[in-house]
Amino acid sequence: MSDFLSAQTRTETDSLGSVEIPAAAYWGVHTARAHENFPIARRPISVYPDFVRAFACVKQAAARANLEIGALDEQRATLIDRACEEVKTGMLLDQFVVGVVQGGAGTSTNMNANEVITNRALELAGHDKGDYAFINPNDHTNHSQSTNDTYPTAIKIALAFSLTSLLDELALLADSFAAKGREFSHIIKVGRTQLQDAVPMTLGQEFNAFAVTLREDIERLTEAVSLLREVNMGATAIGTGINAPKGYKEAVIRHLREITGLELVTAGDLIESTSDTGVFITFSGALKRSALKLSKISNDLRLLSSGPQAGLGEINLPARQAGSSIMPGKVNPVIPEAVSQVAYSVAGAGVPVSMAVEAGQLQLNAFEPIIAHSLFQSITWLERRTLRLNCVDGITANEERLADTVSRSVTVITALAPVIGYAEAAKLAKVALATNEKVSELVVSRGLLDQAALDEILQPARLAGIEPESDAAQSVTPPEVVEGE
Numbered sequence: 140m141s142d143f144l145s146a147q148t149r150t151e152t153d154s155l156g157s158v159e160i161p162a163a164a165y166w167g168v169h170t171a172r173a174h175e176n177f178p179i180a181r182r183p184i185s186v187y188p189d190f191v192r193a194f195a196c197v198k199q200a201a202a203r204a205n206l207e208i209g210a211l212d213e214q215r216a217t218l219i220d221r222a223c224e225e226v227k228t229g230m231l232l233d234q235f236v237v238g239v240v241q242g243g244a245g246t247s248t249n250m251n252a253n254e255v256i257t258n259r260a261l262e263l264a265g266h267d268k269g270d271y272a273f274i275n276p277n278d279h280t281n282h283s284q285s286t287n288d289t290y291p292t293a294i295k296i297a298l299a300f301s302l303t304s305l306l307d308e309l310a311l312l313a314d315s316f317a318a319k320g321r322e323f324s325h326i327i328k329v330g331r332t333q334l335q336d337a338v339p340m341t342l343g344q345e346f347n348a349f350a351v352t353l354r355e356d357i358e359r360l361t362e363a364v365s366l367l368r369e370v371n372m373g374a375t376a377i378g379t380g381i382n383a384p385k386g387y388k389e390a391v392i393r394h395l396r397e398i399t400g401l402e403l404v405t406a407g408d409l410i411e412s413t414s415d416t417g418v419f420i421t422f423s424g425a426l427k428r429s430a431l432k433l434s435k436i437s438n439d440l441r442l443l444s445s446g447p448q449a450g451l452g453e454i455n456l457p458a459r460q461a462g463s464s465i466m467p468g469k470v471n472p473v474i475p476e477a478v479s480q481v482a483y484s485v486a487g488a489g490v491p492v493s494m495a496v497e498a499g500q501l502q503l504n505a506f507e508p509i510i511a512h513s514l515f516q517s518i519t520w521l522e523r524r525t526l527r528l529n530c531v532d533g534i535t536a537n538e539e540r541l542a543d544t545v546s547r548s549v550t551v552i553t554a555l556a557p558v559i560g561y562a563e564a565a566k567l568a569k570v571a572l573a574t575n576e577k578v579s580e581l582v583v584s585r586g587l588l589d590q591a592a593l594d595e596i597l598q599p600a601r602l603a604g605i606e607p608e609s610d611a612a613q614s615v616t617p618p619e620v621v622e623g624e
Contacts, residue, residue, distance in 0.1 A: 149269045165234040165268065167254040167276065173247030177238035180512070184248055185235040187515040192227050193297035194252040196398045197289050197372070198280060199223035204390035205282050215279050218260035231255055239512040244505040245290035252289075253280045283383045283391070285375040287413055287503055292395075294511045295367040298422065299401055301515065302364055305522040306357055309429070313353040315531045320347030327599040328453060328541045329548045336550045339602040342453070342536055345443075349436050356429040363425035370395070370403050371412040377502040378410030416496045416504045419514065423492040426485055426517050433526070434482035437475035440530070444472055453541055457533035474530040481520045488513040545599070552578050554596055559587050 148159040151168035158168045184190060202219040205211035211219075225231065234255045237247045253276035258268040260280070266273050274280070281289075324343030329336050372395065373388030375381050380388065392405045406412030446452035462471035492513050495506035504510075545551075549568045556564040559582070567585075571578050579597060582588050588596075 149267075151269055160269070162268070165231055165255040165258040166236060166251055167258065167269065169247065169250035169276075170237055170254055173237040173241060173243075173251070177241040177247065180238050180240040182239050183236045184239050184251070185232045186239065187297065187301075187511075187519070188229065188232060189300040190293065190297040190511065190515060191232060191235050191252075192229075193293040193300060193399075194248070194289070195223045195226035195256070196296060196395065197284075197293050198252060198256055199227070200372075200391050200395035200398050201282065201284050201289075202280075203394040204387050205384075207390045207394075208384055208386040210384045210387065211279060211282055214264075215260075215274055218264050218274065219256060219280055221263055222256045222259035225259060226252075226256060231259060239508065239515075241508050242505070244286060244503060245507055245511075246286040248508070249281070249286040249289055250276065253277065256280050283373075283375070283387045285382075287376055288371045288374040288409075291413075291416070291507060292370040292372050294507065294514075295370055295418075296395075296399055296401065296403075297511075298514060298518070299364055299367050299399075301518045301522070302360060305518050306360060308522050308524055308527070309353055309357050309360075311524075312527045312531065313350045313357070315527050316346050316350035316353065319531065319534055320344070320350060323536050326536055326538055326541055327545050327603055329544050329550055336548060338550050338553050339545060339548070339599065341603045341605065342541065344603065344605075345439075349439075352432055352436070356432060360425050360429060363422050366418045366421055368402055368404050369406045369412065369418075371406050371409050373405065374409035374413045378408070378413040380409065410502065414499060414502050414504065416499055416507065416510060419492055419510050420489075420496050423489045423514060423517075426514070426521065427489050430482040430485035430517070430521060433521070434479040437478040437482075437526070440475045440534075441472045452537055453544075455535045455537065456530055459529060474525055478526050481523075485517040485521060488517045547577065549578055551597055551602060554602055555582060555588070555593075558596065563587070 147162040149162050150157050151160050151171075152158075153168045153172075155172070158171050160167055160171055199220055202211065202216045202223065206213060206216035235248075235251055237251045241247045257271070257274050257276040257280045260274050261268060261270050264273065320343045322343070323346055324341055326342040327339055328342050328345070329338075330340040330345075331337050370392070371378065372391045373380055373383050375383050388405060392403060395401075396403050440454070440456060443451055443453045444456045447455075456472050456474070458470045459473055461469070462473070463469040491509050495504065495510045498504070498506055549571045552564045552568045552571075555567075555578070559567075567578060567581050570576065571581060579593055582593055583590055
């Protein structure tokens, strides 16, 4: 942003008049006006590097297509191509200064890209910035294009780029949970339903389930990416293809596939594709699903680690920072808390996406900037590695506490119900809770089962469903019970 404070300037002119532009700036008059008009979010589009990279890919494909069909001479096309290649690598990122939230259906972003690429192309040719008689942002860099096809195409490409990083991180996070599942596979604990004691399981099973649910979301998000394949390049203003020369539509999609490595296709109906943005609702829904499942897992981690003395205290989360300004020694589950807040933001971001999709009138949706901002921010926040690195990888189990809880748990009565009968099992559970006696002792003392049979049924591994049931446990005929016992 220091360019705005530059003392040396150049003069650029548009249909509204002349504007003084910092001499060192690669952007021009259209970007300057947009920067003044849209200080709303105080965040430039450069905060989403994949979006800038995607726009450079679109402009590069257009330059190559225009050269191929003879709509642009080799010298200009090559210079534009070279400038795009540099922008793709991250050069000049700080020159993409227009606000992410803007009016005009993305025109300001498109013109920011046109001006930066043009001025870098001029510089490569030995010309001064702003020498638009040689290469012009509209006539050359934007040739055969409109904001209305380049902007939504760049959004879809950028989402596909960004999602790659998110999918990679989700896979690593799933691997971390699976590793904990293996580490904790021998630890028996009491499961819970509706926050009440349920049947035994292993702590490893619990953590492995977290891994499985994340891998399911990787599949769903991968499916969502396929919906982004259809783009409307060649549609220009409203889908009729005005000012796009013959052969351009076919050439640009071929070059765009080659440049991005994505299996992109041209929409069958460019008018429909230019006006319809429903795909972003589907994509937003997939992100929301993944985010809320991450929050559910984070809430489980908070519950399991609650305490350390008066809570469940089954696991220990890594201590990351002091938890209180008044209670010495208190440590809070700050990482899962942060993840849940991200999830709430992602879920909330679905609202502006849905409203913007609905609000697009007639042949164009003017509200794609808020769609882009909402989706890019959601992916960026979800992709952060803090849950894996700062929490999951350092989790340990409180084995002694878990073993003590299982030994005192009444819930093992569930395994005895097929043998002694549901009604008798319910009576024993009630007695055990009232007297604090162990269920196993009550069963033996009342002569319902001998110790050997009881031990066979109540083997911890079998209670957790990780070994075949015993012959005794498969019996479904309860013994006769004296009434009133």
